[in-house]
Amino acid sequence: MDDLPSWRPGATRDAITAFVEAVSGGPDAIPVEDRVAVFDNDGTLWTEKPMPTQLHYLVREWAAATDPALAAQEPYRSVRTGDYGWLGRALEKHYAGDDTDLRVAIAAVVRSTAGVSVDDYAASVARFYREVDHLTLHRPYAEAVYRPMVELLRYLAAHGFACYIVSGGDRDFMRPISEPFYGVPPERVIGSAVGLTFDEATDDVRYGTAMDFFDDGPQKPVRIWTRVGRRPVLAAGNSNGDLPMLRYPRRHPRWLSLLIHHDDGERGDTAYDAGAEQALAGAGADGLTVVSVRDDWDTVFVTS
Incomplete structure (x- = not known):
């Protein structure tokens, strides 16, 4: 049975399957508890254009x-x-x-x-x-999710990986959809957050008046360590702000970091490099595996 049916045969798909097979068994296998994978959300798991x-x-x-x-x-x-x-x-x-x-x-x-x-x-x-529907796709946001990435999340979970969402977006904005959209439970969502207070009069947790932290750039590895306590072996992102997270796994003997390149404007996705110029330019030197939406994905979006 094909675990990644929306991924086209080629070097990128081979790199993913070879990595997962290597760390799941054989001489390069790593313990299940160390199989941690982290994923950005906007532009990585679902579309972020024309606006997040x-x-x-x-x-x-x-x-x-x-x-x-x-x-x-x-x-x-x-x-x-x-x-x-x-x-x-x-x-x-x-x-x-x-x-x-x-x-x-x-x-x-x-x-x-x-x-x-x-x-x-x-x-x-x-x-x-x-x-509310997506602004340009005119379909529910549940169908603005990238099908190949959902397949990848499921493939990793089937091989003992604990998958986390690590986003600059609001943690509590993603939690209601992380499980139904991606199969990732809400306790594995790491994101930006407004400070919280406890209202003793109503027994409610309420949002405060200041940002607690903004989970982007160098803050991403910090938040991963704070919440997970392990260095991931796989990371996926699409922007300059994801670079520290994409570099974080590199201390492992076997690691894989995926950089999603939005180079297909023909199948509902938007082609753009803005915000990812640094990541794309240094992908080779950083050892990142670039995922071409145009060349590597046979199907872009999930359907209901």
């Missing part, structure tokens, strides 16, 4: 802001006019090392959940996934 899914959720929230003072500043001003260019540039500037605008956007993210209970937020996010 959480950003789509947030712009709907920001567009409803009624405070005139907020409406006159970013990102509310751009959202209310339907011009999302500012947000896109903020992300591109972040990947280029400039977080000036990203800090403004993060402040708006924190403001949107301040005082909200984690249960109410989870219900709001789940409702978004049920009711």
Whole structure:
């Protein structure tokens, strides 16, 4: 039985299967408890264009802001006019090392959940996934997931790997969908997080008024170690912000890091290198295996 039916035969698929077979048995086998694999989410497990899914959720929230003072500043001003260019540039500037605008956007993210209970937020996010379609694919977000990557997650799990999602996105935004979409339980989701408080009057955990940590770049390996306590042997990502995580497994005798290259604009995906230029340019020197969406994936998206 083919475990990776959406992966085309070739060097990339062979590298994956050879690695998994080697660490699962024989002289290079590693103990099951050390078979840890980490995956970025946006652009790695599902599409992040024309905007990351959480950003789509947030712009709907920001567009409803009624405070005139907020409406006159970013990102509310751009959202209310339907011009999302500012947000896109903020992300591109972040990947280029400039977080000036990203800090403004993060402040708006924190403001949107301040005082909200984690249960109410989870219900709001789940409702978004049920009711809102992807902006350009015009299908539920459950069908904006990359089928080859879901197959890879299942293939790894079948060979004793513990798979984790490690994303710059909000941890609690991903938790409601990590298991039904990817088969990854919520306790294995590592992401950015707003600070939390306990409300003794209602026995609720609520979001605070400041960011606790932003899980991107060098923070990713730190958060992996904090949460997992093991160095992964496999990592997958798609951007410059994933590079530290992709390099983290390299101390193992056998390791594999996959860099997803979005070079296919013909099958519903968006072709782009923006935000991944450094990762792509140094992939050979870093020992990364580049996954071409165009050449390595026979089918791009899952279907219901």
